Amino acid sequence: MAQQPSMYTDVSDIGEFGLIAHLRDTLGPDVPDEVHTGIGDDAAVIRQSDGRVQAYTTDSLIEGVHFDRTFMPMEHLGFKLMSVNVSDLAAMNVSPEYALITIGLPKNITVEHLRTLYEGIKKACDAYGITVVGGDTTSAHALTLSVTAWGSAEAEAVVQRSGAQVGDAICVTGDLGASYAGLKILADERKRLEDEGDDFEPALDAFPYVIRRHLAPPAQEASVRRWRNAGFKPHALIDISDGLSSEIHHICEAGDVGARLFAPTLPIHPETRSVADHFGDDVDVYAFFGGEDYELLFTADESDLDALDETTYTIIGEVTDASKGVLVEQGDGTAIPMQPGGFDHFDENDDGAA
Secondary structure, three states, X not given: OOOOOOOOOOHHHHHHHHHHHHHHHHHOOOOOOOEEEOEOEOOEEEEOOOXXXXXXXXXXXXXXXXXXXXXXXXXXXXXXXXXXXXXXXXXXXXXXXXXXXXXXXXXOOOHHHXXXXXXHHHHHHHHHOOEEEEEEEEEOOOOEEEEEEEEEEEHHHOOXXXXXXXXXXXXXXXXXXXXXXXHHHHHHHHHHHHHHHHHOOOOOOOXXXXXXXHHOOXXXXXXXXXXXXXXXXXXXXXXXXXXXXXXXXXXXXXHOEEEEEEHXXXXXXXXXXXXXXXXXXXXXXXXXXXXXOOOEEEEEOHHHHHHOOHHHOEEEEEEEEHHHOEEEEOOOOOEEEOOOOOOOOOOOOOOOOO
């Protein structure tokens, strides 16, 4: 007997952003006038009565999906928890102010574990100037952490994904691919642990930079402060959480533009290159598709970049007409189309835990 087609759709069939589109359609198009930026950007932005806005974001880390406690120190986990939320606010050109934390606790979590977790949270709060003002705790089958963070700014300071203009330089802060390189090392060590059991001795000393970039990545809130002090405002802005390829496509779709990226200019740390060499991988794949770098990808008129310290960003491409699509120019001058890709929370082939 032939199997009947299911009347239901698996979330993995449409992916994270397809799911968001479905949910947005369910809520309907009506949005109050005070909503400056709603669903579809890195944070929601609500107008206040004094000409300022408040930006809100929420994000979660779930054991077995985003991290593996075998190789994730609790202090690093607390720092990363805050970073992923602060990064979303930075991606709107907003600095964080306050946060609420919700924790789902499995039975094998102790008070000592939680104190160490909160030591990492406190370090992040001190680094980013954010205050935890409450939250909730509940029982759960796996350690589940969620933060809602917000901050305020002048309305005209907010930057969205949609502002890219043809001719803009495409820029990125910091370096790319390091978090994925750290994940590769940790996943390899986890396999060694499974294979060797009691004889296992970790071999992590050769890759401290990339491992830390994965376990405790810094959000680029300091870049937002530097830009503010320099009087600089990007045209379009997004954080690199799911991978450079995914994020540049978001900017292009939101702004109805294209992009030409220059592969030889991608900023890649020497340790990231060493990891790629170790596994026989193409390091550009780490940079384009790895994710969780939490750097900022932005576009700006190249003349406006004169206000910035040139060591704080790298020009990696230019904004083009939408008809050109998204292209990657190789070292020999040839250009190939880039398909969207990167970490998808509902892709059954993606494993973001380490």
